[in-house]
Every structure is written in structure tokens, then in C-alpha cells.
Amino acid sequence: MKRSLFFAVIMTMVTLSAFAQSKMSNRTKIIANSVDKIHPDKAPSRATVKTVNSVEFVTVFVRFNGNIDRSLIEKYGGQVRAEYTSISTITANVPLASLEALASEQSIAYIEASQKTRTKMNLARSASNAQKVFDGVSPLPHSFKGNGVIVGVVDQEIQVSHINFWNEDKTRYRIKAFWNQNKSGSGGCGYTYGMFYTDSASILAAGYDFSSMESGHATHVTGIAAGADHSLNYYGMAGEADIVITSTTGEDADLTDGAQFISHYADSVGKPCVINISMGGELGPHDGTDLCSSVLAGLVKPGNVIIGAAGNSGSVNVHLGKDFTPEDSIAGTFIELMYEWWMPYALMEAWGEAGNDFEFAIVAYSPSGDSIFYSTPFFRASQDTSFRYRANVTGTRPVKFSADIASGINPLNNKPNIAVEYEMDDVSSSFKIGVLLRSDSGHVDLWCNDYCSAFTDNGYADRGWLSGDDAMSIGEGIAISKKVVAVASYVNKAESYDSTKGDISYFSSRGPSADGRQKPEIAAPGEGITSSLPDKLYYSYGNEYTTYNGKKYYYGSMSGTSMACPYVTGVVATWLEANPNLDYDDLIDIFEHTAMKDNFTGSDLPDYTWGYGKIDAYEGLLYILGNPEGVENSSDHQIVALYPNPVVDQFTIGFAADDNNVIVSVFDISGRQIMSTTLGNISAGEERSFSLAAPAGIYTVRIAGAKQTKCYKIVKQ
Amino acid sequence: MKKLLVALFCMMTVSVFACNAKSSKKVEPLPESLPTTAWFSNQFKIFWGDFVYEFNNSGKSLKKFKPSKELVDFYALAKDGKNYVITGYIQTQGKNFDAEAVRTMGITVNEMITDVYSFRCPLCLLPDFVKVKGVKSFEAGKKLERLHK
Numbered sequence: 001m002k003r004s005l006f007f008a009v010i011m012t013m014v015t016l017s018a019f020a021q022s023k024m025s026n027r028t029k030i031i032a033n034s035v036d037k038i039h040p041d042k043a044p045s046r047a048t049v050k051t052v053n054s055v056e057f058v059t060v061f062v063r064f065n066g067n068i069d070r071s072l073i074e075k076y077g078g079q080v081r082a083e084y085t086s087i088s089t090i091t092a093n094v095p096l097a098s099l100e101a102l103a104s105e106q107s108i109a110y111i112e113a114s115q116k117t118r119t120k121m122n123l124a125r126s127a128s129n130a131q132k133v134f135d136g137v138s139p140l141p142h143s144f145k146g147n148g149v150i151v152g153v154v155d156q157e158i159q160v161s162h163i164n165f166w167n168e169d170k171t172r173y174r175i176k177a178f179w180n181q182n183k184s185g186s187g188g189c190g191y192t193y194g195m196f197y198t199d200s201a202s203i204l205a206a207g208y209d210f211s212s213m214e215s216g217h218a219t220h221v222t223g224i225a226a227g228a229d230h231s232l233n234y235y236g237m238a239g240e241a242d243i244v245i246t247s248t249t250g251e252d253a254d255l256t257d258g259a260q261f262i263s264h265y266a267d268s269v270g271k272p273c274v275i276n277i278s279m280g281g282e283l284g285p286h287d288g289t290d291l292c293s294s295v296l297a298g299l300v301k302p303g304n305v306i307i308g309a310a311g312n313s314g315s316v317n318v319h320l321g322k323d324f325t326p327e328d329s330i331a332g333t334f335i336e337l338m339y340e341w342w343m344p345y346a347l348m349e350a351w352g353e354a355g356n357d358f359e360f361a362i363v364a365y366s367p368s369g370d371s372i373f374y375s376t377p378f379f380r381a382s383q384d385t386s387f388r389y390r391a392n393v394t395g396t397r398p399v400k401f402s403a404d405i406a407s408g409i410n411p412l413n414n415k416p417n418i419a420v421e422y423e424m425d426d427v428s429s430s431f432k433i434g435v436l437l438r439s440d441s442g443h444v445d446l447w448c449n450d451y452c453s454a455f456t457d458n459g460y461a462d463r464g465w466l467s468g469d470d471a472m473s474i475g476e477g478i479a480i481s482k483k484v485v486a487v488a489s490y491v492n493k494a495e496s497y498d499s500t501k502g503d504i505s506y507f508s509s510r511g512p513s514a515d516g517r518q519k520p521e522i523a524a525p526g527e528g529i530t531s532s533l534p535d536k537l538y539y540s541y542g543n544e545y546t547t548y549n550g551k552k553y554y555y556g557s558m559s560g561t562s563m564a565c566p567y568v569t570g571v572v573a574t575w576l577e578a579n580p581n582l583d584y585d586d587l588i589d590i591f592e593h594t595a596m597k598d599n600f601t602g603s604d605l606p607d608y609t610w611g612y613g614k615i616d617a618y619e620g621l622l623y624i625l626g627n628p629e630g631v632e633n634s635s636d637h638q639i640v641a642l643y644p645n646p647v648v649d650q651f652t653i654g655f656a657a658d659d660n661n662v663i664v665s666v667f668d669i670s671g672r673q674i675m676s677t678t679l680g681n682i683s684a685g686e687e688r689s690f691s692l693a694a695p696a697g698i699y700t701v702r703i704a705g706a707k708q709t710k711c712y713k714i715v716k717q
Numbered sequence: 718m719k720k721l722l723v724a725l726f727c728m729m730t731v732s733v734f735a736c737n738a739k740s741s742k743k744v745e746p747l748p749e750s751l752p753t754t755a756w757f758s759n760q761f762k763i764f765w766g767d768f769v770y771e772f773n774n775s776g777k778s779l780k781k782f783k784p785s786k787e788l789v790d791f792y793a794l795a796k797d798g799k800n801y802v803i804t805g806y807i808q809t810q811g812k813n814f815d816a817e818a819v820r821t822m823g824i825t826v827n828e829m830i831t832d833v834y835s836f837r838c839p840l841c842l843l844p845d846f847v848k849v850k851g852v853k854s855f856e857a858g859k860k861l862e863r864l865h866k
Contacts, residue, residue, distance in 0.1 A: 251793040253804040253835040253858040279861040291806035298830035309864040386762035406759035419759035560865035
């Protein structure tokens, strides 16, 4: 009997262990099995393991069957680091000894240990050929690291004293100005709030924007764009650029003040600048007419460009678009609250077309009876009003919620629109809360905030309910602007089981804009990017560090279009070194002619996932410098003739075809622009002559028009 | 230079004491409706509704009124010292708008592009700000998120 019981216990333990192990990746199994063997000093070579208060923690991805259950992680003494709701996955620090027990829980689908990302930034640089730009690979005349360019960053959570913000040999501190809007002060530099620091000593003395930080976002972002610390190979794109930082409050009006400050600073020192904004919102018209978008567009000019993160709403059904006709005049969808237990809110905005009104109502639906048993009145979008609606129905079918509603026609785009702040109080789980849209004509777009809500058909598509999608999910306010480059994220190295190297990141927001413009414009590596982190993080398990003058400086990995954005910012800084007059349209031209296409992007670009493709730092630079190899495939027809060549005092360009917005630029062998003339519209057969007052040597002439671009090498005698 | 310093001191003094000056007035409920002289964005209208509801039920003066956490979390409110400011944009009618007069009230306005200003208005001054002449439209600011996962 005892023997039977013994075997039964043993078999149960073996079965449970096997059950648990079947839900762990092979590498995770090895880590779990070596619980008694791992020495903290050697752990970093195998996994992200750290010892805290004598307990070894391993950083893991945990995928749940169904909803994420944070309490399960806490039950085993772990801590949740981040949630990826759309794929029911979290990252967490879990005690190594509890890994197997956690895996045996019914609600756990899979556990995968996080990997070290030692060479990730290096891999990212290679993926976009940025390394060739730093190395000055022929035919480049020298390396390009953003020399003479301002990299501006408007963000939050910066350690301005990080070693990554000095130059490579640590002889020059590169942050030239720092505006901390989050610190009370009397302002400066023409602004009346926050604290300004405009010399190295005061910036270094300030050290940080916050005394403690959640993620160190700005430190990470700035490191990708312009870090120069080579000690761990995590340096960024433009390590010679000067840096200007605005730590913003997060309100868009303050953010645009911060961008304007950077732009003014660049003007004051006579340098071109590229401003990185890895922030965004969800609600608004998504057509670039909101004032934040308009203001940013107004800051862009030759030599002053803005790069924005496309957003992380990919794979989340934050949008629903509907075309109405008299025969198809009503549409319904359900509101899915992702964190109903602690954030029972949905913020929604519905925007129609100018001249086409529509109506909006919130309803409660009974699936068992296939009936709408409660409805608010229909609110007319064109009616200029606002009020607080309260539903309070008791009894067998209780419905209790509040909704703040405002509507009217927006004078900036003449579109009727309704904004709703919905807060659920008490609705039986047997019922579903939905939204109805009603109109006889025109198109209506409905958006919600992606961090806590989505639109779903709840499995009742056959009854006419609609599900949302992730189209038109580009971040509102920044990336949606008509003159801001929106950057999508792709996987440069598979970070986990649901990432495919080379493919678009599942979270990367999709275009187009609501007015049909191309968004995003370009894609860059944005997953598992390692860069600088502040030393004031709440949690810093697994982060590496380098030591300089006895002080530790940290590095760690983050993902998001936030990380892809500064990648492009840094690349553009190297391009501005070659041509300090680039503007938004120039960047689009460069993307169009040089961005990488592959099996993942397909050849039919631009599209609303990849934009013009994956950024190619090297080919883009060659294109700017006018290297024939760089533009070989870009011009299909001989549209101009340039003569004489060699040039004595002047040269003439003859145009064989009509073109618009033509600009002729001349660059020296080092890539410096020495002449630029705007010709405007050109007719076929027209000729223009140009004086070339420059020393003898080899020069590149770039003739760029709306229809065609051509580059020529010329010899000046 | 001396005049400039005096002017700066005066502006700072006005800004610091702007809310205090209002406190001497009798506490009266705020109107639920916004003026009809300008256009207000839907988000602004919703904010105004929540702000007025909270204020009118607080029994406190504008100077002593503290917005709830919900109001701060939902809307583009930033803390400036001990006071909360509402941020956003205004589109003005050009010459009819007197930016200096608004600054003298204690409200920060910063011209971003022609006739479009960002603003930071202490909550205690908002009832006066929405009535300022020469403003075509008010757009409440938005809270932005850091876009990492």
C-alpha cells in the first residue's frame, strides 16, 4: 500500500513536472532545471537572472490562456514588468525556484526566458546599413555621425548625465540645452514655466528630470538617436551630433512648446536639426487638422525636420469605419473594456465627413434574446452641445453607466463629430454594451483609446454587429501631422516566439491618415533595442552597466515604435550632415528611392504597414550625396542634360520634360552642400545656366523635381 | 534694462498672485454653458462640464479649488508649482487678440504659428480666459503617452 502510494506520488510529481516543462521553451527548461547550479556571476551569459535579497529572479515572457492574471505572478513572489494585452502576454521577474510551479498553473500557456540583448543595437545598425555610414564605407568620403547637426528629443524620463551623451572619447559633453518642464521654475528662453539649463555644468548638475522613473524612456530614446558610448557596443546613430532635450509634461501643448524651443535653439546656433517625438495619442480627427499636428507641421522647414513614432495600436481594434447609404443606414459594435476591473473607461470619438451628419447612441444588448433592451437617445453629431448622461436602470436587467458627451462641427475641417467618455458602473456580464451609428450617407470613423478599450463584434457578426480594426491607427497629434515622418517598427531580431525576424512588429500602428495621406512613411528596427537607461529606475533587474570614473551607467532593452522612431532620427541626423537643407519632402523622396524592400515588405510600396519600406541609412546617404550608384535605379528616363562637363565657370541644364518644384543643388566631395537654387516649375525644352564659383575638384549636381530626380558628377577645372 | 526688469517683475507678480486676487471675490457657481463668442472643441466642452460640476459641488473658491484625481488623469492638466493649469491651443482673430493683456492676467500664451497659440491657464483663471476677446476657437490639449511597450 505504502509502495503504491509512493509510486503514485512519484508519478504525480513526474507528470506535473512534465506538464509544466511542456509549457516552457527549451532554454527556459534548462534554466529551470539548473536552479541549484546557476551562479549569479555566470547567469548573465545564459539568461536575465539577478539575485535580489538572496533570491534569484529570472526575467520571462509569460503567455496566459485567456486574460492576463497578474495575481498569479505575485502568488509566486514575482513582479510584472509589462503587459501585452492583445496577445495575453506579460514580461515578469519570477523567482527561479518558482518557475516550474508557475508553469504548471492551468492558466499559463507558455513561458519563455528573456534573452540577453548584448549585440542588439549593433545588429540594428547593420540591418539598416547604418554601420556602413559610421564606417565611411566607400564611396562615402568619410564617416557620418551627425557632425554639425542638432538632435532634439521631446520626451520624459531622462538622465542627462548619462555617459552615452558624451562623445566617443569622452572629451565633449554634447547636451547643449535642457528644458525641464516638469520642474517648477520661472522659465527662460522666452518661455514662462519649467527650468532651463543652457550650459554643460548646470545640465550635468541637474542630472535628471525626475527623481525616480518608471522606464527611463527619454534616456533610452536619446541613446538610440545619438548615443556615443562604445564600451558595450550600444551606441546610437549620430554620436557626434549636439543634443537638445525637452522633458515634457506629456500635454501636447507643452510638447509643441518644447519642439519649438529646440527649433529656435538650432536656428540660434545656425545648425540643422531633427526632432524626435516618441509620444502620441489616439483621439482626434486623424487628418492632421488638429492644432497640435498643425503646429508641428508649421515648425518643419528646410534643415528642420520632425520624426514621430507611428504608435503601438497595431493588432488592437481601435478603429471602425463605416460607409452609410439609405439602404445601409445603421452600424453597431460592442465596447470591449480590457481592464474593466480597474479602468472601466472607454474614450471614443466619431468623425463624419463634412456635409454629412450622423447620429450616435449607447445601447445595452441581450445576446440571449437578440435584443437591444436599453438605449440612450440618438445624439446628433452636428449639434453643438455637451452634457453628462447617466443611465441607472435597476431590476433584473441592471444598466448603470455614465457618459460625458459633446458634439458639434469642427471649424478646422468642417466635420461633424462626437466625443464620448464612457464609464461603466454596473452592467451584468450577461449583457453587452455597444455603440450604434446612424446615417443615410457618407463615411464615419470611430476611434477609441487603445490602452483600455477596443471595438468587437463579440461573436455576433452574423447578427450584424461589426468588429473594429487597426486601420487608421497612427498616433494622433504627432505622427499624423502632415509634415512629421511617422515611423513603423519591424523585428530586427526575433525576441520571442511570436516575433518573426524581418516582419513588421505586431504592435506597429497602421495607416493611412483619415484624409488618405500615406502613413507611416518608413519602418525601422523597434523590438528588443538595447540603449541607455537611467540609474533611477524603480526596477532595474537584468540591466547591464558600464563603469566610468567609478560611476555605473546602465543599459537595457525596450520595444515599441518609440524605439524605431529615434533610429530614423539618428539616421536623418547623418543625412543632415550631408545636406543641412533637407525638409520633409526631401526625406520622402529619399525613402521612396532608397528604402529596402524584401519578402516581408513586398514590392508594392508604399503601403499602410511599411510606408516606403525599411530605412537604408547608407543608400539614403549615397542618394543625398548624388553618388550614381546610389541613384542608379531611381531614374528611368533621361530627363535632363548637363553641359559642359568639365565645367569652367558655369554649367547649363536642359530639361527634356515638364517638372514642378525643381531644385538644383551642388555638393562637394565631402558631401557638403555648396549651392542650392529653387527653379520652381520647368517646361520641356527649357534651359537654365548656373555659375559655379568653387575651387577645382569633383562635385555632384542634384536636380530634384516633383516628377524626377537626377544626379551628375561634374569636374570643375 | 531697468524698465525690462521692472516689467518682468510685474509680470511675475501678476502671475503669482493672479489666483489670489480672484479669491477676494464672492464664491459663485460657474455657468454650465460656455460663451457663444468662440468655438470650443468637444474635449474642451467635456472638460468644462466636469470642471464646473466639480467646482460647483466643492463649495470652495476658485483659489482653493483642487481638481479631483480623475479630472487630472483625464484631461490635459499640468501642475505648475502648487496650482494646476489647463493646457491647449487657441486660434485667434489676429489683431483683435491682445496677447499681452492675456499674459498680464497670468495666463501663458505662446504663438506657435500665425494666429495659433499654445496656452497654460491656471484653473482659477479659466472662467475669465474663455471670455477673452479675439479668440476664434479653444482646443483642449491632449495627454500623450510614451510609445514603448
